Amino acid sequence: MTKLIPYGRQDINEADIQAVIDVLKSDFLTQGPAVPAFEVAVRDFVGAKHAIATSNATSALHLACLALGVGPGDIVWTSPITFVASANCAVYCGAKVDFVDVDLDSFNMSEQALRCKLEHARKARLLPKVLIPVHMGGQSCNMAAFYDLSKEYGFSIIEDASHAIGGRYQNQQVGSCQFSSITVFSFHPVKIITTGEGGMAITNDLGLAKKMQLLRSHGITREQSEMVSIPDGPWFYEQIDLGFNYRMTDIQAALGLSQMSRLHDFVIKRNSIAHRYEKLLKDVPVFLPKIAKDTYSAYHLYVIQLNLELISSSHKNVFNELRNAGIGVNLHYIPVYLQPYYQNLGFSKGYCPNAEKYYSRAISLPMFSSLTDEEQDWVVTQLIKAIQK
Numbered sequence: 001m002t003k004l005i006p007y008g009r010q011d012i013n014e015a016d017i018q019a020v021i022d023v024l025k026s027d028f029l030t031q032g033p034a035v036p037a038f039e040v041a042v043r044d045f046v047g048a049k050h051a052i053a054t055s056n057a058t059s060a061l062h063l064a065c066l067a068l069g070v071g072p073g074d075i076v077w078t079s080p081i082t083f084v085a086s087a088n089c090a091v092y093c094g095a096k097v098d099f100v101d102v103d104l105d106s107f108n109m110s111e112q113a114l115r116c117k118l119e120h121a122r123k124a125r126l127l128p129k130v131l132i133p134v135h136m137g138g139q140s141c142n143m144a145a146f147y148d149l150s151k152e153y154g155f156s157i158i159e160d161a162s163h164a165i166g167g168r169y170q171n172q173q174v175g176s177c178q179f180s181s182i183t184v185f186s187f188h189p190v191k192i193i194t195t196g197e198g199g200m201a202i203t204n205d206l207g208l209a210k211k212m213q214l215l216r217s218h219g220i221t222r223e224q225s226e227m228v229s230i231p232d233g234p235w236f237y238e239q240i241d242l243g244f245n246y247r248m249t250d251i252q253a254a255l256g257l258s259q260m261s262r263l264h265d266f267v268i269k270r271n272s273i274a275h276r277y278e279k280l281l282k283d284v285p286v287f288l289p290k291i292a293k294d295t296y297s298a299y300h301l302y303v304i305q306l307n308l309e310l311i312s313s314s315h316k317n318v319f320n321e322l323r324n325a326g327i328g329v330n331l332h333y334i335p336v337y338l339q340p341y342y343q344n345l346g347f348s349k350g351y352c353p354n355a356e357k358y359y360s361r362a363i364s365l366p367m368f369s370s371l372t373d374e375e376q377d378w379v380v381t382q383l384i385k386a387i388q389k
Contacts, residue, residue: 003326004326004327004328005326005327005328005366005371005375005378005379006190006328006366006368007190007301007328007329007330007364007365007366007367008189008190008191008300008301008366008367008368009189009190009368009370010189010190010194010368011262011266011368011369011370012194013262015258015261016255016258016259018258019254019255019257019258020251020254020255020258022254023250023251023254024251026250028250029249029250029251030247030249030250030251031247031250032250033250034250034251034253034254034257035053035247035248035249035250035253037253037257038053038195038248038253038254038256038257038260039051039052039053039200041256041257041260042165042175042185042200042202042256042260043202045173045175045260045263046165046173046174046175046176046183046202047172047173047175047176048175048176048177048183048202048203048204049203049204049205049206049209050202050203050204050205050206050208050209051200051201051202052200052201052202052203052209052212052213052216053198053199053200053247053248053253053256054198054199054200054201054216054246054247054248055197055198055199055245055246055247055248056186056188056197056198056199057085057160057162057184057185057186057187057188057198057199057200058085058088058089058199059199059216059244059246060184060185060199060200060201060246061085061086061089061132061158061160061184061199062089062092062093062244062246063201063211063212063215063216063244063246064089064158064181064182064184064201064212065089065090065092065093065095065130065158066093066211066212066215067182067208067211067212067215068129068130068156068158068181068182068208069129070090070093070095070129070130071093071094071095072093072094072095073094073095074090074093074094074095074096074128074129074130075095075096075097075098075126075127075128075129076090076095076096076097076098076128076129076130076131076132077097077098077099077100077114077117077128077130077131077132077155078090078097078099078100078109078131078132078133078134078160078336079099079100079102079108079109079132079133079134079136079355080099080100080101080102080335080336080337080351080352080355081102081107081134081136081332081333081335081336081355081358081359082134082136082160082333082336083162083332083333084336084339086132086134086160086336087099087132087336087342089132090130090132095129097342097345098117098128099335099336099337099347099351099352099355100113100114100117100131100352101113101352101353101354101355102136102352102354102355102358103354104287104305104354104357104358105289105290106136106139106141106289106290106291106292107136107137107139107289107303107358107362108133108134108135108136108139108140108141108142109133109134109141109146110354111142111145111146113354114131114146114149115149118149118152118153121153122153127153127154127155128155129155129156130155130156130157130158131146131150131155131156131157131158132157132158132159132160133146133157133159133160134160134162134163135159135160135161135162135163135164135167135174136163136301136332137163137289137297137299137300137301137302137303137332138163138164138166138167138192138270138297138298138299138300138301139164139167139289139291139292139295139297139298140161140164140167140168140169140174140295140297141159142292143157143159143169143178143179143180144170144179146179147178147179147180156180156181157179157180157181157182158180158181158182158183158184159174159175159177159179159180159182159183159184160184161174161175161183161184161185162184162185162186162188162191162199162300163186163191163192163298163300163301164185164192164297164298164300165185165191165192165193165263165298166192166193166263166264166266166267166298167267167295167296167297167298168295168296169294169295169296170294171294174298175202177202177203177204181203181205181208182201182202182203182205182208182212183201183202183203184199184200184201184202185199185200185202186198186199187199187200187252187256190300190368191300192263192266192267192270192298192300193256193259193260193262193263193266194255194256194259195248195252195253195255195256195259196251196252196255197252198248198252198253198256199248214240214241214243215241215243215244215246216243216244216246216247217243217245217246217247218239218243218244218245219239219240219241219242219243220237220238220239220240220243221237221238221239221240222236222237226238226240227240228240265369266369267298267299269369270298270299270300270367270368270369271296271297271299273299273302273367273369273371273376274289274297274299274302274367276373276376277302277365277376277380280376280377280380281304281380281383284380284383284384284387285306285307285310285311285387286304286305286306286307286383286387287304287305287306287307287361288304289302289303289304299367300367301332301364301367302364302365302366302367303332303362303363303364303365304362304363304365305358305361305362305363306318306361306363306387307361308360308361311387311388313386313387313388313389315360315361315363317386317389318363318383318386318387319331319363321382321385321386321389322363322379322382322383322386325378325382325385325386327365327366327378327379327382328366329363329364329365329366330363330364331359331362331363331364332362332364333359334359335351335352335355335356335359337351337352338356338359365379365383366379
């Protein structure tokens with residue numbers, strides 16, 4: 001095997017390319033018909049009422065926090081095993097961020113840790129305004145339990161489903177928002193489907209949808225019912241809030257709309273690859289991801305954890321050996337609170353023991369829909385070789 005096998009890769013076909021070309025030849029490269037068409041496609045697929053396409057998932061998370069009124073003096077809780085954007089979105093709003101430890105089987109936010117932290121927070125009067133559970137790797141968190149806790153403790157929920165479009169929970173598509181106020185998807189190239197860069201916020205609440213739509217485009221409205229003044233003419237608009245330029249282009253949306261036609265096939269293929277990994281690695285000293293009975297993972301990632309007690313090599317050495325063999329493994333993620341920015345806010349090593357244990361032994365193996373059996377066999381062969389070295 002001579003070529004590099006990345007941990008993730010987009011799958012672009014001729015139909016995708018033609019969809020983009022059609023937009024490039026059209027009258028609208030942005031703010032045209034492709035964006036609302038893409039929004040409708042995703043909205044209908046997940047079975048929700050409203051969809052707001054954005055420039056990326058980070059901007060969608062920011063809009064979601066703002067729509068829920070997150071601001072100075074508020075507290076937002078999220079997972080430490082995620083990309084930094086899941087926490088940064090609350091800091092952008094002036095809120096404080098805290099972290100709930102993860103479960104070592106699913107890598108998702110631990111229900112037990114959340115319950116314990118909420119009990120202590122209620123006594124200290126430091127309950128969160130918003131909880132942002134992250135569907136790590138494509139598997140949904142236990143959202144029904146989190147939703148029950150939200151009613152008991154009075155917080156809202158934003159599902160960070162950046163990894164999970166096409167996944168299911170309790171026989172419903174992730175993004176239905178049955179157990180949350182807002183769900184956020186990512187369409188980065190290594191995700192399940194891509195728009196190049198892009199994101200989307202999903203909600204069943206019309207008020208939240210309108211707020212996010214307003215803030216997505218500078219806080220400007222052309223709706224007379226929302227204006228302070230009587231319009232001077234048909235050209236008139238008003239900025240009624242301080243918003244942002246978080247819009248998705250029609251070029252991006254056209255690609256996303258085309259990719260939606262293959263989303264189901266992508267997820268089936270990823271699950272097939274995951275099941276094959278499970279068979280190939282069953283006798284290897286690694287901990288494999290465990291999928292809960294009521295979930296169907298989109299498998300954005302396939303993360304193993306090395307059983308370091310049974311191997312002679314170190315985590316770093318195994319990682320380096322795989323990279324040297326042309327396998328672009330990665331590590332998702334460094335616990336967010338260990339980043340210098342968050343350490344400067346008072347967090348330190350030892351804060352979430354499970355997250356740190358996970359980090360000390362996790363490796364993301366290649367997982368993408370076009371991964372061949374030959375490539376997968378090479379990955380497993382080199383992993384076994386690296387462990388034994």
